[in-house]
Amino acid sequence: MTHLMLRTLRTKFFSNGTLSMKRLVKVWLSLCALSLLGACRLVVVASPGDENSQTPWNWSEDYVLEQVGHVRAGKDLNPESWPGGARVAVLLSYDVDNETVMGLRAGEISVGPLSQGQYGHRVALPRIVELMNEENIPTTFFFPAWSMKIAPEQAALINESGLHEIAVHGWIHELNTALDAETEERLLRQAVEEIETISGKSIVGYRAPSWNHSPNTLSIVKEMGFLYESSLMHDDRPYELLLDGEPTGIVELPVEWILDDAPLFNPRGNSYMNPRDVMQVWIDEFDRAWEEGTLFLLTMHPHVTGHRSRIVALEGLIEHIKAKGDIWFGTHEEAARYVRQQAGMN
Numbered sequence: 001m002t003h004l005m006l007r008t009l010r011t012k013f014f015s016n017g018t019l020s021m022k023r024l025v026k027v028w029l030s031l032c033a034l035s036l037l038g039a040c041r042l043v044v045v046a047s048p049g050d051e052n053s054q055t056p057w058n059w060s061e062d063y064v065l066e067q068v069g070h071v072r073a074g075k076d077l078n079p080e081s082w083p084g085g086a087r088v089a090v091l092l093s094y095d096v097d098n099e100t101v102m103g104l105r106a107g108e109i110s111v112g113p114l115s116q117g118q119y120g121h122r123v124a125l126p127r128i129v130e131l132m133n134e135e136n137i138p139t140t141f142f143f144p145a146w147s148m149k150i151a152p153e154q155a156a157l158i159n160e161s162g163l164h165e166i167a168v169h170g171w172i173h174e175l176n177t178a179l180d181a182e183t184e185e186r187l188l189r190q191a192v193e194e195i196e197t198i199s200g201k202s203i204v205g206y207r208a209p210s211w212n213h214s215p216n217t218l219s220i221v222k223e224m225g226f227l228y229e230s231s232l233m234h235d236d237r238p239y240e241l242l243l244d245g246e247p248t249g250i251v252e253l254p255v256e257w258i259l260d261d262a263p264l265f266n267p268r269g270n271s272y273m274n275p276r277d278v279m280q281v282w283i284d285e286f287d288r289a290w291e292e293g294t295l296f297l298l299t300m301h302p303h304v305t306g307h308r309s310r311i312v313a314l315e316g317l318i319e320h321i322k323a324k325g326d327i328w329f330g331t332h333e334e335a336a337r338y339v340r341q342q343a344g345m346n
């Protein structure tokens with residue numbers, strides 16, 4: 001094979017019996033290309049059991065099962081019925097990201113996006129809190145610590161009715177997978193401390209920024225004694241999280257991108273949908289949860305849903321849910337405590 005290639009090269013570049021500088025360069029480039037191909041072949045042909053992420057088809061059975069089994073769903077914690085004998089639980093949650101997702105998390109400071117962040121606490125959050133209070137719907141607000149540090153009045157506004165819960169959503173909306181375990185734990189501990197100091201509430205719930213779990217996140221959440229976690233997607237129903245096959249005692253209140261306002265409400269994104277169409281998706285999700293007797297959990301963001309056209313969609317959803325009846329609205333904390341108690345985990 002190599003002999004044939006060399007012969008072709010010789011025929012191509014040395015046919016007139018002389019070797020010009022231009023041809024010499026071409027020969028050199030061709031040989032480089034051949035050596036690169038050889039290098040690629042060396043990477044591709046890895047031995048069985050190799051754990052190189054470039055060649056997952058060579059991973060050993062033990063390795064795949066260990067990775068897949070690291071964080072899994074354990075015991076189903078869906079109760080026979082929800083408080084008051086209700087058929088379905090409705091948990092509305094808001095991730096109050098504001099400026100943290102408008103550049104801060106990525107280290108980018110830009111006036112335009114930061115103005116959208118201020119809209120989140122100046123206009124959107126008050127509009128949402130007012131609606132939740134008027135509708136008498138207990139709600140959970142997850143905060144990155146910096147979002148609350150920038151506008152601490154948000155905590156007072158949420159606390160005023162005594163209906164709502166405040167929980168933690170990272171320090172500056174950092175990506176856990178970008179951090180070593182020590183930094184990840186330090187940021188989460190200082191975030192909880194900061195939010196508790198400003199809000200005067202004890203924090204019992206965790207939602208990972210961008211729902212992004214590193215291999216260390218669940219161990220840290222367990223070590224810190226959280227009651228519940230709400231960033232994972234193993235089920236539609238509440239369940240107990242397993243860490244390396246062992247029950248953690250942590251309640252998972254699962255999320256889903258279908259049940260999140262951010263992807264479909266971005267007017268500059270590729271998947272923008274009319275808010276009223278999104279409302280229909282959520283209504284269908286709720287109706288089926290009602291039939292199953294399980295859980296309807298919605299994740300929203302003040303800076304996204306707090307705009308006028310989206311609030312109309314949220315109001316439509318609430319009207320539909322209330323008209324259906326046999327429902328229980330609760331905070332994440334109330335739901336987690338209830339399912340633990342029903343499952344005899346206390």
Ligand SMILES: [Zn+2]
Nearest residue numbers: 095097209210
């Ligand atoms: Zn977020």
